[in-house]
Amino acid sequence: MIDRVSKRFPPAKRGGAEIVAVDDVSLRIERGEVFGIIGYSGAGKSTLVRLINQLEPVSAGRITVDDVPISELRGKRLREQQTGIGMIFQRFNLLTSRTVAGNVAYPLEVVGVPRAERRRRVEELLEFVGLGGRADAYPEQLSGGQQQRVGIARALAANPQVLLADEATSALDPETTAEVLDLLGRINRELGVTIVVITHEMEVITRIADRVAVMDAGRVVESGTTYDVFTAPQTDTARRFVQTVVRALPEGDELAQLRAQHEGRFFTISFTDAGASEARVFGALARAGVDFHLVHGGVDDIQGRVYGLLTIAVRGDDDAIERALSKIGPGVTVEEQR
Numbered sequence: 001m002i003d004r005v006s007k008r009f010p011p012a013k014r015g016g017a018e019i020v021a022v023d024d025v026s027l028r029i030e031r032g033e034v035f036g037i038i039g040y041s042g043a044g045k046s047t048l049v050r051l052i053n054q055l056e057p058v059s060a061g062r063i064t065v066d067d068v069p070i071s072e073l074r075g076k077r078l079r080e081q082q083t084g085i086g087m088i089f090q091r092f093n094l095l096t097s098r099t100v101a102g103n104v105a106y107p108l109e110v111v112g113v114p115r116a117e118r119r120r121r122v123e124e125l126l127e128f129v130g131l132g133g134r135a136d137a138y139p140e141q142l143s144g145g146q147q148q149r150v151g152i153a154r155a156l157a158a159n160p161q162v163l164l165a166d167e168a169t170s171a172l173d174p175e176t177t178a179e180v181l182d183l184l185g186r187i188n189r190e191l192g193v194t195i196v197v198i199t200h201e202m203e204v205i206t207r208i209a210d211r212v213a214v215m216d217a218g219r220v221v222e223s224g225t226t227y228d229v230f231t232a233p234q235t236d237t238a239r240r241f242v243q244t245v246v247r248a249l250p251e252g253d254e255l256a257q258l259r260a261q262h263e264g265r266f267f268t269i270s271f272t273d274a275g276a277s278e279a280r281v282f283g284a285l286a287r288a289g290v291d292f293h294l295v296h297g298g299v300d301d302i303q304g305r306v307y308g309l310l311t312i313a314v315r316g317d318d319d320a321i322e323r324a325l326s327k328i329g330p331g332v333t334v335e336e337q338r
């Protein structure tokens, strides 16, 4: 729980303005969910996440993790709570002089877990992340995806309740990203770990985040379920991000070009998974006897749910067109694009 939290840094230059990296942010992240944070570079995402595990102290407000007010703890009590929050990074941050097993064992050594138990736990963790045979390898002998798996195993070593992932897949290729996201999904489902993901990759959000917050200049400007934010963004910032993965309506030059290429009236048909599908919409149009064709758009998958946004050009008698379109049925919104 993040309650009216701010983080200010001293000015970069003497006499300059103070930097407000996080500005009065409140968020409730539920136990067991995958929560995404998106926003432009410098919006304050990394700082916010570093406040959750108190790598940085808050300037104002309060952070509670599992009912413990971590932002108010100091010393040993703080360190104990911090072990319950794992973190993974874009650059993996592995110790190059240690083997894979040595990296995963490190946090256990720090808290004094006996050697035999450490060994057992490391073996179990490496098995879980799919690196069973690589315990004695060094990080540089591994691919990026494998290194991130080591980072994940290390973050899980102390059985955390929460895992923070700061751009954890940004240095990986798409295939490896998919594998790491599957692993994070398993950690969430099978181990019940709450995951907070910062990313600039919107596919990461639509694949794994249940809910998402959009940050802009230190503030949360929008938050909601990933499906709601991605299908109906309320702010310009959210719209900009969402458009990189979810189809938008054609505008401006693109729309003018489409009109030049296609005869007829333009209608936008949007539908969510509340009972519609592309096939049903096209079926209904065909049965209604309208002469139409698709000029723009398609269907997206957001967290396994359907979102369709299609622009069609329709030719024919105005009355017949309107009668036909009104019959398309529930779950589908039809609007003329003028």
Ligand SMILES: Nc1ncnc2c1ncn2[C@@H]1O[C@H](COP(=O)(O)OP(=O)(O)OP(=O)(O)O)[C@@H](O)[C@H]1O
Pocket: 009, 010, 019, 020, 021, 039, 040, 041, 042, 043, 044, 045, 046, 047, 048
């Ligand atoms: N330790 C620090 N000292 C001073 N200023 C900082 C510090 N850490 C972050 N900032 C500033 O706080 C603001 C927010 O930075 P932050 O890294 O949290 O943003 P971000 O959204 O994570 O961006 P990016 O995706 O580029 O990491 C920026 O203006 C940054 O320069």
